Amino acid sequence: MKKHILPAIKLTTLCIVLLAVIYPALIFAMAQLSPNHGRGKTVESGNKTYYSNIGQSFTVDQYFSSRPSAVDYNSAGSGGSNKAPSNKEYLDQVQARIDTLMIKNQGLVKSQIPADLVTASGSGLDPNFSVQAAKVQAKRIAKVRNLDESKVDMLIDENIEKPFLGMFGPEKINVLQLNIALDQLAKK
Template identity: 70%
Template sequence: MKTHIIPAIKLTALCIILLAIVYPISIWAIAQLSPNHGKGDLITHNNKTYYANIAQSFTSDKYFWSRPSSVDYNAAGSGGSNKGPSNEEYLKQVQARIDTFMMKNPGIAKSEIPADIVTASGSGLDPNISVQAAKIQAKRIAKSRNLYEREINNLITEHTEKPLIGLFGPEKINVLKLNIALDQLSENSK
């Protein structure tokens, strides 16, 4: 019995030292080398601080809309709804989002609406939308802000993030950064 207990105690002590002390301290130390010292991508706008890497809720006609969130944009409880495409309640939610989108963006066919603007991400906190999801909203935003649609499209192009090293992932746009730039564009055009 001694032959099993002593190695088990040693292994437990080693795991505690490595996983509860060494690993967290090393991750914390690496985070201190990042631009915001491990505090995320912070943006200050109009005396408010936002996390650019966590989705924000935008529902006004004068802003680009974010992806829907199954956790109401609460970073403390990130997660998906776990409802599949055969779930009646989920299908009703998506249809309601499609109906709202089509009502607020007249002239858009249902087949033109990108999936990411009516379905939540796996975490419920995805801060990005596709380029197509941004472009399809340009007409509504230009009209509500009394701007030219080409100005909105230029802003979309400027804020498009390319795939990682040109290979990994799709092109995307951070909604918070785009909406802040949109506010700045509106202020400058007054």
């Protein structure tokens, strides 16, 4: 018994020092070398600071709507809904989102609605949506803000983030940055 307890205590102590002290200190030191010293990507607009890497709620008609969130955009508790795609309550929730989108965006056909505008991401905090999600809202934005639709389309194209190394992942748009650019366009 003595033969097994001493190595177990040594291994436990080594793991505690390595995983609870050295590893977190190393990660903290690496974060201090990154932009904004590990505090996330921030954007300043209108005397306010926003985190551009955390999804935000935009429900006013003059802004592009964000991807829905299962956690009400609360970054303290990220997570999905954990409901199966066949769950009646989940399907009713998605249908309600589709109906709302179609009311807000007159002339929109159900088949044009991308999935990311009516389904929440796995974290519930996805700050991005697809290019199609922006394009289907362009007409509404142009009408509400009294802008030419071609200018809104051009703004969308300017805010497209290309895939990593040109091949990993889809093209996407950060909703917060797009809405800030939209405000700047409206000021001109």
